[in-house]
Amino acid sequence: MAKHETKHFRGKVIKIFILITILPLLIVSISNLYLVIITRQKNISEYQHLALDNAGEKVLNYIDEKSDGLNLIISSPIGSLHSLLAKDTLFLLINSFETSRPNNLDFIDKQGNLMARIDKNRNIAFNRLYIDELTSREEVGGETDNFIKENNIGTISVVEGNVFGIPDYKTAIAGEQYIGSQEFVNDKPVIRMASPIKNEKDEIIGAASAEVSLDNVDNIIKQMKLGGEGYFYLVDNNGRVVGSSNDKLVKIASNLINVQFVNKLIKGEYVEKENLNNFNITEKNTIIAGKKIDKINWSIVSEWPIKDAFDVIGNIMLLSVIVTVVVLMLIVVLGIIFTRQIIKPINTLSRGAKEISQGNLDYKISLETGDEFEMLGSKFNEMVKVLKENRKLRDEFVFIAAHELRTPVTAIKGYLSMVLEETFGPVPPDIKKNLDIVNSSNERLVRLVQDLLEVARSEAGKMKITKKELLIASNVETVVNELKSLSDKKGIKIIYEKPDKKAAVQADEFKLKEVLTNIIGNAIKYTLKNGDIKIWHEKQDGFLVTHIKDHGIGMTKEQMEKLFSKFYRIQTEQTTEIEGTGLGLFICKEIMERMEGDIWAESEAGQGSTFCFKLKIVNNG
Template sequence: MSLRTKFLLAFLVLTLTPLLAFGAISFYLVNRTHHEDITKIQQQYIDLNRSEILRFFQEDIFAQNLNIVVPRSQVSLPLNCELEPLFQQTFDLTPALQEVTLIAAVEGRPISDPEQCKESGISETVPVGKELISSIRGGQLSVDASRYHADTEKFKQASAGQNYISAPYATLSGPMVTVAAPAYNKPPEGEKPTVLFVTTAEVALKPLVEDLVRQRLGETGYFMLLSETGNVIAFPENSALEGRELFPKSAFAERILSEKTSLVRTSDVYRGMQGKEVLGAATHIPEIGNWIVIAEWPVEEANAILPTILWQIALFTMASAIALVLASFVVARAVIGPVRILAKGAEEIGRGNFEQKLSVHTGDELEELSDTFNEMAKGLKRLDELRKEFVFIATHELRAPATAIKGYLDLIREAGVELPKTVEMPFQRIKQVNDNLVHLVDDLLEIARAEAGRLTVDVSPQELPPIVDEIVASLKVVAEPRKISLVIEPIQTPFPKVTADPDKLREVLMNLISNAIKYNRDGGSVTVRLETKGQEILTHVLDTGLGIGAEEQKHLFEKFWRSDDPDVRKQTGTGLGLFIVKEIVERMDGKIWAVSEKGKGTTFSFSLKIA
């Protein structure tokens, strides 16, 4: 894995992980906060409705109308003439009252007061619980002496000094309840008031219901009012539902019906009265018989804005992730770019190119390293120049005595002097060693000229086949002792001329074919093939020799490189031949390459332009 890839992965992990975590946490918090906001809205509306319902009963019904105080100190029943204005005032103040009845809470006869009004029409003693007088809205006062209420719950509770509200019941005109409240006298200071009679009334809940069902949570959210047992008192869609046990038996409903608390309870999603999935909240009103106020908000509307918010978070997260990915490439390029420049510089120095100058401007340690690298390159360049100068001088100094020794040896051989046997063998060794030295000196001079830019080629149109024939013929004497066959494949005539320096071309062919013989097996073969390809002539030298491994092929054309293969090391060589061949071919505007497989032979090829 490259350094750039590692840096990108590390950068992306360190940046994307917090971003994705932020996105996930945002999703969670938005969902949770949204649900909490919905709950708060429902709680506020439910508390408001609860307060309105309590105000309706405690203030409008009881405090203003039914909790009557008779302005007399005696513990006696009031006269009918005293009650008539009370009835009229009650109906006027509270439209919800439909029927009002007064029931005696003390035994006795109404006291006559000529200054107030006429004597009551009741002459006998009135027992506790007997109905005194009643009236319906729009009707006259009436007396039904046969009606007793002493055993009713409403009378018992009201005569004991407590307000009473019955369970709601359905009528053709809508839901109603029965209420009862005590009526007191006004005793002298220091004495407790006495309940003289009980006021009962039939209260229409229609005004309360209409106000409740008009309210909305958003566009589709609604409120319901249920009795303690779950009967529907108010529901916005259909008044026919009122009074029926239609509240859905969900887990939320069962929990609400089983609890007796005024705390607002909320729920998760359930199927509501309209058959839709809703978010619900509810509370009891223990002051009026544990009625239940419920708010149901369809999930579709309550969460309508949630997908938009979540989508915006997702878009932000994705956009940020894309920006971070792009930024990671920019940062990686800024960080890895100088490292690559340094790596490329080191590679060029490894190839012997000391002319380059690295340009890194990062203002940090990498720039300092680049400057140090350039100084090092300058030093290496100077050392390389000194080396080249030394090689050039040394080879020139060696060439003269080596050539002179070769001349003397040749003169001795040409003179026909017969050497003693004890001298002949050392003589041959001296001549062979000197020939190798001369060859090495020539190669070093060739390299020195190439590196100094003084290797010259004089190209012109040349007939390639005759030159190949000449080189092959001269090397047969080397191949025959090892029974290596030299073959030139037939070519199509006329064969085009090649653009080359004839002497340098002979040097290239001599080097490649002699190598093919040197590193071949006894009884093997060397084949020379010529072909044209486009505007080039390709020359191939194929052998059936030792072959070269894939890793070693990378170093074939380097100076002084030789294979570590023991079979190769048995042959003498300097490792300079192929380097010189490459320099010559490239100076003639050509290319050279090799294809080989270990143990199966090698093919060296070079291309030159057609003249």
């Protein structure tokens, strides 16, 4: 039978060992894989949006660069562009052209008349007003001729026409920048841009309108890549493609307004910094993200096929499976070896536990393995010794609690109740008031006995704490008044220095009074006749520290180390007549810790003692 049990136990140990090692391993592996996937998703999202922001910034910079060349201010107080001299108009036209490099550039006066034009071949056309001026002033014409030669100007011709109703002119002359929709000229994408021309008084005197090529915008988008198959494309406010990094899937000038994601993005219904799993224009499952460039009302989209985006996860999963299998095999082998090593000492410990469970506290375990099991056996024996001591102390305490505390407290409670109920006759009001104080103190004593019995039954000492905001001064005064008869009997004067302002703490009112009663009561017990006890408070780092100083017998360092232990009492010739269970200060410490405070003592033999406890301040006023 014993052999069968040993085999059964060995099998259970192996199973448990494998379970407690494999389960965490599987959890860690699955968690790591999950974290890798989540991290990859996050990286994809961050990378997509970073790339979108970068591309959007480049596109916007290109547009801004072009529009900056059209923002002109004439350092003259003239009221209209046609008042500018021909040569000044020519210089301004060339400089603006050199800055913005458009396909063509028009100067328009306030009435919508075309005043000057230059194309990408540097051919210039002037309004007849300027042509007449150039031909009528030889000194100006000579200077202008030199300028034309130095800047490689092509032909000079006449331009006429009025663009008063055209959107680019109307927007610019109203003081706003104009950026038009994408158009195609000679199969090349272009946009029309316009800006107001102002004089030195910041008055609008005309407009500059230019046709700008979008080839460079397409080049910006073509440089954007996502993994092996991801791509970007840029659409205008009508859904037409302005630039694409994948011409096979998304062609320039194709209209994507009916693509759901593009449509939402243009309408402003898509939340930026959000990635969506969707089907792209090729109906492949794709991670899609987008960004709207509000200034020009264009939108840029990135699409990354999920298979390509998560391709790296497959390699990680394969590696994880290989590592997991190898580790599992190693765990099984180690489990068998481990089981053989622990069976014998565990059987010894099991026999010892059985003896102790049957009440044989004289049993000693003998293990000579030279390792942690031998140490465990030694600790086991030490534990048995402590159990014996605890059982002895417990028996002593139960005897004291049952015969010395419970019976008199119950008797006092009964007699007080009868007196207060006037069973023995009428009670004068002033006496009844004092008896109420006595009865209140006795009620707390009854509850204290219950706490003591609870501590005796449980090593942990469970007690219920209900914290609330309390004024500590009123509680101190209550306890001092309740103990006044004891202090008066010994001629002891209690000096209480109230805080300057109301000091509220977070505490259980009953438990706080219990602590105060215990400490002040001890101070009265151990202070010599006609002595004094001082009580005061001070604030320290958000806590209110209460000090209770007596002029008693004091304590040695060794005595103070055991002061807050269960059932500890200082045994000297001076304390033989002082009654107590040795649990008061232990309970005080338990109470203070449960109220998130602390308690300690400062003392020297023959010099008296100062007991201190601290509680969190609620009201700093």
